[in-house]
Amino acid sequence: MWERNITLPLALTMGDPAGIGPELAWRTWQHLRDSERVFFWIGDPALLGPDLPYRVIRHPSEAVACFSEALPVQEVICPEQVRPGQPSSGNAAAVISSIEQAVRHVLAGDAGAVVTNPIAKHVLAAASFPHPGHTEFLAALCDTVGQEVMMLACPDLRVTLTSIHVSLKQAVETLSAERIMSVSRLTAVALQRDFGIRQPRLAIAGLNPHAGENGMMGEEEIRIIRPAVEALRGEGMTVLGPMPPDTMFSAAARSRYDAAICLYHDQGLIPVKTLDMAGGVNITLGLPIIRTSPDHGTAFDIAVKPGETGQASISSLLSALGMAHNMVRQRAAYDAQAI
Ligand SMILES: NC(=O)C1=CN([C@@H]2O[C@H](COP(=O)(O)OP(=O)(O)OC[C@H]3O[C@@H](n4cnc5c(N)ncnc54)[C@H](O)[C@@H]3O)[C@@H](O)[C@H]2O)C=CC1
Numbered sequence: 363m364w365e366r367n368i369t370l371p372l373a374l375t376m377g378d379p380a381g382i383g384p385e386l387a388w389r390t391w392q393h394l395r396d397s398e399r400v401f402f403w404i405g406d407p408a409l410l411g412p413d414l415p416y417r418v419i420r421h422p423s424e425a426v427a428c429f430s431e432a433l434p435v436q437e438v439i440c441p442e443q444v445r446p447g448q449p450s451s452g453n454a455a456a457v458i459s460s461i462e463q464a465v466r467h468v469l470a471g472d473a474g475a476v477v478t479n480p481i482a483k484h485v486l487a488a489a490s491f492p493h494p495g496h497t498e499f500l501a502a503l504c505d506t507v508g509q510e511v512m513m514l515a516c517p518d519l520r521v522t523l524t525s526i527h528v529s530l531k532q533a534v535e536t537l538s539a540e541r542i543m544s545v546s547r548l549t550a551v552a553l554q555r556d557f558g559i560r561q562p563r564l565a566i567a568g569l570n571p572h573a574g575e576n577g578m579m580g581e582e583e584i585r586i587i588r589p590a591v592e593a594l595r596g597e598g599m600t601v602l603g604p605m606p607p608d609t610m611f612s613a614a615a616r617s618r619y620d621a622a623i624c625l626y627h628d629q630g631l632i633p634v635k636t637l638d639m640a641g642g643v644n645i646t647l648g649l650p651i652i653r654t655s656p657d658h659g660t661a662f663d664i665a666v667k668p669g670e671t672g673q674a675s676i677s678s679l680l681s682a683l684g685m686a687h688n689m690v691r692q693r694a695a696y697d698a699q700a701i
């Protein structure tokens with residue numbers, strides 16, 4: 363099982379066809395075609411650059427043989443004409459189908475991991491898609507709703523979030539010691555299983571300025587966060603916090619922990635994207651499958667138009683594919699040892 367998993371190709375989704383996903387797919391293939399980082403793209407071949415060699419495959423197992431010669435493509439056809447930079451919910455069904463197929467392949471053991479290209483949430487919502495983002499949709503597809511946690515990682519920082527795609531008001535209102543604890547436990551397991559860190563060190567962020575300044579600037583630290591930190595320590599975990607959010611991402615502070623538990627979306631994503639927009643990777647924890655993604659969005663403003671040379675950076679997608687490959691190997695080795 364271990365050998366089989368680490369040689370499986372990765373399933374890369376189409377993303378929004380009017381964004382940079384198609385360009386990233388073909389330029390990333392050009393970059394990796396001579397490597398062992400085999401992937402196949404589930405998308406519409408009409409979106410690929412002119413003269414790009416691609417091969418339509420029916421099954422992921424066909425990807426390895428042709429990868430050095432042509433981009434393996436599992437076809438998903440967009441019913442509406444795609445206008446780069448002008449997304450349309452008329453193609454939402456194709457975008458969704460690409461994600462569904464990728465998950466199905468990994469659950470069936472035919473692909474190693476799902477790597478997603480960016481989607482525009484409002485475009486899918488306009489087509490009555492009920493999920494706020496990939497993270498929640500993947501949990502639904504894997505039958506693990508409520509267990510999903512978003513992690514963002516770059517070489518210098520990992521963060522996980524206690525809430526994802528909700529308003530700041532809702533993130534604060536729903537914050538609880540139980541949620542902080544469950545996200546912390548899941549993060550610690552992921553650090554061991556997927557990142558090879560035997561004794562993970564976590565840092566729990568404060569919510570308020572100066573982590574509340576003893577209740578002067580907010581009492582969530584006293585009521586919710588500190589009890590969670592103490593309970594986690596009682597379970598034997600190495601946990602710092604509540605840490606003042608404005609200083610916890612300095613280089614010196616980061617050297618003291620392996621992952622930060624952040625209490626709302628931007629508290630975690632701003633430091634990762636500021637440190638390393640090009641190398642940041644979005645990872646979904648709490649699924650039975652491995653899923654990574656670039657940290658950026660659809661970038662409609664630079665979507666390549668016919669006759670133009672693409673200017674999108676492939677760095678984050680390269681990092682997402684590399685991270686998925688590493689996680690597949692690391693997890694297989696960890697699970698084999700645990701048996
Ligand atoms: N994993 C996903 O599916 C994600 C999807 N999104 C979606 O993307 C859409 C647009 O979001 P924005 O906030 O505008 O963020 P964005 O990341 O798409 O763009 C922000 C800025 O960064 C630039 N940029 C992004 N990726 C780049 C790349 N690879 N190379 C060069 N420049 C790049 C863009 O041109 C733009 O100027 C939203 O609808 C959002 O929902 C956003 C983040 C992640």
Ligand SMILES: NCC(=O)COP(=O)(O)O
Binds near residue numbers: 494495496
């Ligand atoms: N800001 C991260 C983001 O929006 C990506 O969400 P998801 O589509 O990976 O759930």
